[in-house]
Amino acid sequence: MLVSDAARLLRLLSLLQMPREWPGSELARRLEVTSRTVRRDVDRLRGLGYPVEATQGVLGGYRLVAGTAMPPLLLDDEEAVAIAVGLRTAARQPVAGIAEASARALAKLRQVLPARLARRVASLTAATSSSAAPGASLVDPGQLAVVAGAVEARSRVRFGYVAQENVVSRRHVEPVRLVALDRRWYLLAFDVERDDWRTFRLDRISAAMVTGVRFAPRQPPGGDAVGYLTRTMYATAPTYRAEATLRLPVELARARLGDFAGELTALDDGSCSWHSDDDTVEYLAFRLTALGCEFTVHGPAELVTHLRGLVERVGRSVAHPPGALARTPSTG
Structure with a gap:
């Protein structure tokens, strides 16, 4: 399936999720395709296991059978397994409540997948175990969400920070990348007031607030956030060869x-x-x-x-x- 076809199917699913019936001509107009393409796309969705009903007559059209609170997901076998594995892996991240949240997300995922994929995900879940990351300070999921949103929006953020010497300060930064490394979450950012790059541990951040001030995209030193973070961490601690x-x-x-x-x-x-x-x-x-x-x-x-x-x-x-x-x- 071409990328454009997949994108159109996702758009069609989004429209059908609305609580109404869609005449084929209206769907064709919204998707900028012919009515014949709409019928073919509906058949594709049915083939993937999504229950699309069609009614005849002047007032007839297409609708998605109700029964879930979430829109159906258009996933192939590999994508469904990838999401399940990702959620199981996420349970080991040092984020408060992440294990329980991952379990809830997996349950919801199974509910909205076609039966064939739901069985495959359920088998994978039953066959694997996970536990929270040991020995790592937990990150507040609310703070993580705020900082992640600021990274995505390229918006400056202010927050309180506790340094290793227990020195408390307020920071004003341009967040560039979140990095999970050695059972901890870090923020790589450009410190506006210090005019230099800084790395912050997420579990030491509090009261994060997005200011709404946008900034131009910045490349991490060397072009690689993980590489830069690793180098700076080792630069502060002497290393040896055993x-x-x-x-x-x-x-x-x-x-x-x-x-x-x-x-x-x-x-x-x-x-x-x-x-x-x-x-x-x-x-x-x-x-x-x-x-x-x-x-x-x-x-x-x-x-x-x-x-x-x-x-x-x-x-x-x-x-x-x-x-x-x-x-x-x-x-x-």
């Missing part, structure tokens, strides 16, 4: 490290050396401890120090057997 021996077969280490494999070299059947890509000591330590194997770190010193501190903290947390604190007699 050198370690892993008590793990090289292919198993490669599988567990995935995209973070860096350079792996087999030493024998049960161990390998790992030279990582640049990253922070916190993330390098996480990668090592998540491998589920013994390892020896040869450098850098900052990573060794961080791991020793981590071991001490974990050791203190399990210094007492379960229930020991509860059995300690009161001294009061």
Whole structure:
């Protein structure tokens, strides 16, 4: 189906959703096509499972059978599955109430799809599970909607912001792009008063208000919002390359490290050396401890120090057997 045909079918669905009957001649005039094309498009909609009724006579015409509060959706199999997968993925985003909202949206989606697609989406939903993103501060969905609207409208926005040092300020920015990165939402914007680019965490934004003042389109530095945000985040935190021996077969280490494999070299059947890509000591330590194997770190010193501190903290947390604190007699 051509793009113009699909767009016309969507327009036809929109008209038929109105609570009235449409004479074929009126639909043809609205869509700027012939009455024969209207009849063919109606047959296409019926073939996709949308119940379009036709009545004969002078007052006859076309109408969409009532039964849903939402207009039908013109989706093929791949598009329906893509939306379902997207909603399941959205449930893991650190936005307050997003898991429940995703479930409601999936339920509504199934109600307005033709039976064949509804069954496919229902099967996908039943076969998958999701959970809210762990360890991330929740974003207010209202604030997210306001900022997203300002990005779309290219309108300046004012909001309160709490910096990492707990310094509260009012900001006046030109919002350019929202970025979801490492279980957090960020806003890349041009700060009007500071005359420079700034990155803001959405969970630290409050009282966002669109001013209505439009601004000319801006390109993120380097032309890529995600790349710029990643570079600036790493620029504020020192990065290192880990050198370690892993008590793990090289292919198993490669599988567990995935995209973070860096350079792996087999030493024998049960161990390998790992030279990582640049990253922070916190993330390098996480990668090592998540491998589920013994390892020896040869450098850098900052990573060794961080791991020793981590071991001490974990050791203190399990210094007492379960229930020991509860059995300690009161001294009061």
